[in-house]
């Protein structure tokens with residue numbers, strides 16, 4: 314090989330490989346950046362991303378959201394402590410995005426969606442539900458149909474050590490309703506009586522709204538917090554410019 318050929322080889326390498334490093338796209342393929350902030354584009358882009366985003370990514374250091382497991386969650390109720398163990402929450406991959414609003418300048422982002430979720434695990438409970446004294450332990454499954462949620466995020470922009478821009482979450486709040494129906498399948502609410510267990514379970518299902526309102530919030534809080542943390546991590550890895558093709562506002 315002539316010196317000149319070697320030199321041009323090196324030059325070729327330098328131009329095409331060397332200095333691209335650092336600019337390699339970090340966003341996964343399922344991110345289809347919008348060229349504007351129209352709701353139509355943002356809804357589609359968000360909907361496209363959800364099924365893969367919830368699978369998590371070791372490369373990006375983001376956790377799996379479908380399913381995710383709540384190792385232990387104690388729900389203190391009026392006179393009853395209900396503890397969920399290894400509650401496996403699944404269904405986020407099928408969430409339907411209803412609306413996305415983004416004002417980049419005002420650093421405001423709103424996401425509305427609905428989903429069918431299932432939480433499955435084991436539990437123990439001691440105390441009372443409504444009128445019934447409870448002393449139980451066994452399997453528990455809760456099915457939510459068309460849980461509706463709106464997450465309202467105040468964003469900010471930050472620069473990382475390499476000088477790349479990123480979205481970040483400044484604060485958030487959310488609202489939700491339990492949707493069309495919540496089903497409970499809870500075994501052995503009363504260790505001493507299968508009959509009574511069945512009767513009380515039927516009662517809980519007949520009064521699903523009341524029951525969900527009394528003990529659903531800690532679970533939903535947990536899920537939303539986990540989802541927001543995961544999104545924050547994602548934002549820290551993937552630069553702003555790879556998420557949306559709109560110039561970043563001054564910051």
Ligand SMILES: *[C@@H]1O[C@H](CO)[C@@H](O)[C@H](O)[C@H]1NC(C)=O
Nearest residue numbers: 345346347348349354358558
């Ligand atoms: C944004 O514009 C680019 C270049 O014109 C185009 O290839 C891409 O499909 C557009 N993205 C969306 C989501 O419309």
Ligand SMILES: *[C@@H]1O[C@H](CO)[C@@H](O)[C@H](O)[C@H]1NC(C)=O
Nearest residue numbers: 407408409427428429458459
């Ligand atoms: C949830 O399940 C119900 C009943 O099976 C179905 O009609 C609805 O479309 C589902 N919703 C979602 C968001 O998948």
